[in-house]
Amino acid sequence: MSTEFISREITIGNLRLGGRQPIRIQSMTNTPTLDTNATVEQVIRLAEAGCEMVRITAANMHEAENLKNISRILKEKGINLPLIADIHFMPKAAEIAAGIVEKVRINPGNYSGSHHKAKKYSAADYRKELDEMVLNVEPLLNICTRHNTAIRIGINHGSLSDRILYKYGNTAEGMVASAMEFIQICRKKGFGKLTLSLKASNVQTMILANRLMVREMLKQGMDYPLHLGVTEAGNGTEGRIKSALGIGSLLAEGIGDTIRVSLTEAPEKEIPVAHRLVEFYGRRATKPDVKKRVQYLKSGEIPSHQRTAVAFIDETKNFPEEAVVIFMSYPGLPEEELLLRSPVDFNLAYENKKADGLLIANGPYRNNQHLGELALEILQACGLHYSHTEFIACPSCGRTLFDIEKVLEKVKKRLGNIKGLKIAVMGCLVNGPGEMAGADYGFTGAAPGKINLYKGEKIIFRNLPEAEALAKLEKLIREK
Numbered sequence: 001m002s003t004e005f006i007s008r009e010i011t012i013g014n015l016r017l018g019g020r021q022p023i024r025i026q027s028m029t030n031t032p033t034l035d036t037n038a039t040v041e042q043v044i045r046l047a048e049a050g051c052e053m054v055r056i057t058a059a060n061m062h063e064a065e066n067l068k069n070i071s072r073i074l075k076e077k078g079i080n081l082p083l084i085a086d087i088h089f090m091p092k093a094a095e096i097a098a099g100i101v102e103k104v105r106i107n108p109g110n111y112s113g114s115h116h117k118a119k120k121y122s123a124a125d126y127r128k129e130l131d132e133m134v135l136n137v138e139p140l141l142n143i144c145t146r147h148n149t150a151i152r153i154g155i156n157h158g159s160l161s162d163r164i165l166y167k168y169g170n171t172a173e174g175m176v177a178s179a180m181e182f183i184q185i186c187r188k189k190g191f192g193k194l195t196l197s198l199k200a201s202n203v204q205t206m207i208l209a210n211r212l213m214v215r216e217m218l219k220q221g222m223d224y225p226l227h228l229g230v231t232e233a234g235n236g237t238e239g240r241i242k243s244a245l246g247i248g249s250l251l252a253e254g255i256g257d258t259i260r261v262s263l264t265e266a267p268e269k270e271i272p273v274a275h276r277l278v279e280f281y282g283r284r285a286t287k288p289d290v291k292k293r294v295q296y297l298k299s300g301e302i303p304s305h306q307r308t309a310v311a312f313i314d315e316t317k318n319f320p321e322e323a324v325v326i327f328m329s330y331p332g333l334p335e336e337e338l339l340l341r342s343p344v345d346f347n348l349a350y351e352n353k354k355a356d357g358l359l360i361a362n363g364p365y366r367n368n369q370h371l372g373e374l375a376l377e378i379l380q381a382c383g384l385h386y387s388h389t390e391f392i393a394c395p396s397c398g399r400t401l402f403d404i405e406k407v408l409e410k411v412k413k414r415l416g417n418i419k420g421l422k423i424a425v426m427g428c429l430v431n432g433p434g435e436m437a438g439a440d441y442g443f444t445g446a447a448p449g450k451i452n453l454y455k456g457e458k459i460i461f462r463n464l465p466e467a468e469a470l471a472k473l474e475k476l477i478r479e480k
């Protein structure tokens with residue numbers, strides 16, 4: 001797909017979003033929502049960094065109520081950027097927040113009626129749950145209409161309803177179907193101030209879900225703005241590459257109205273990354289001329305001094321003369337830009353024409369080892385070749401139950417080099433076993449200072465003291 005998707009323009013507080021507006025940049029606080037001062041200060045730091053909307057978790061009614069204090073103090077300080085309440089599990093918290101902040105983000109999976117894993121759904125069961133969902137959603141829509149509050153329908157690959165899982169499985173199609181169920185209810189009630197997000201930690205699933213969503217909207221004459229993000233992208237190089245790959249690839253083809261780069265780092269660090277992606281690939285950007293930077297070379301054409309920097313998708317290939325390598329050249333491009341441009345360019349080039357490997361040149365600054373590692377990281381983020389442990393790590397928020405930034409670094413140091421292994425490090429269980437399903441092992445906050453360890457979807461240890469959990473995880477993995 002290459003045609004730009006022009007969404008409807010909506011307002012969120014004083015911010016115009018969608019249509020021909022610039023791509024809006026957002027992030028989320030990771031302070032406890034009941035810690036009013038810390039949250040206010042973090043929102044101010046985000047605003048100063050160039051963030052245009054800030055999401056704050058509202059895990060329960062108290063937290064939802066406290067949004068009033070946060071919003072008031074921010075306004076008193078002259079900070080008028082829209083606030084978004086992040087709701088999971090508790091529709092009542094959404095109803096309180098909808099009367100306070102400019103937008104609420106809900107997960108349709110929490111409005112869906114019963115949850116019985118083994119349940120089979122007859123057509124009547126399915127219908128019944130949808131009817132229940134209408135009743136559950138109606139009060140929120142009434143409050144949002146009264147207060148002019150927007151809603152983000154936040155679909156997460158890890159937490160689809162049982163009904164959707166039964167019919168579609170944990171798939172991109174299921175994500176679109178889940179969004180459509182909610183949209184149809186909103187349309188029947190005449191509510192149109194919607195944005196949509198379809199997020200996944202698997203980048204290709206995220207890209208596919210958004211493309212399918214656009215296709216479905218076009219088919220049904222809909223035009224809701226899209227929020228893009230790769231969830232649980234992790235930190236550092238890995239987090240930036242996965243985020244760029246998902247968000248940049250879609251922006252480059254004209255999809256996306258607002259973005260959040262989720263990094264397991266201080267939220268302020270997300271903002272320059274997001275700005276760069278918009279600058280490179282957003283609708284006002286000079287579209288990247290991938291063709292100029294990318295060539296398809298036969299292995300035999302690659303000069304011998306560059307050969308150690310080639311990463312092959314099938315590593316057993318080892319330089320057959322006829323293998324095709326995507327060659328991308330960025331003379332003198334600074335590291336932080338290289339990390340964001342090269343994954344997107346590779347993805348666009350590979351979608352255009354399949355190849356066997358990747359070679360990046362960035363002379364005169366980086367050596368072959370560094371460039372080879374970058375190429376391997378990109379192939380892994382694309383799901384084409386797994387060369388080291390993949391980490392699925394949430395960005396943290398007010399629900400986080402341990403110091404995830406520090407823990408993630410420690411886990412990476414001890415377990416970062418296991419080929420083909422996927423480890424999830426999650427601040428809480430919101431996206432729960434659904435996200436775990438994609439990981440071989442999970443390290444998840446269970447209560448303050450307590451960790452649950454998973455193998456696949458199965459809990460192996462519950463409520464371990466945080467200090468013991470990493471050693472137990474390592475033992476579990478090494479003894480498998």
Ligand code: SF4
Nearest residue numbers: 394397400427428430
């Ligand atoms: S998984 Fe992480 S980011 Fe998501 S709600 Fe839990 S602590 Fe927050």
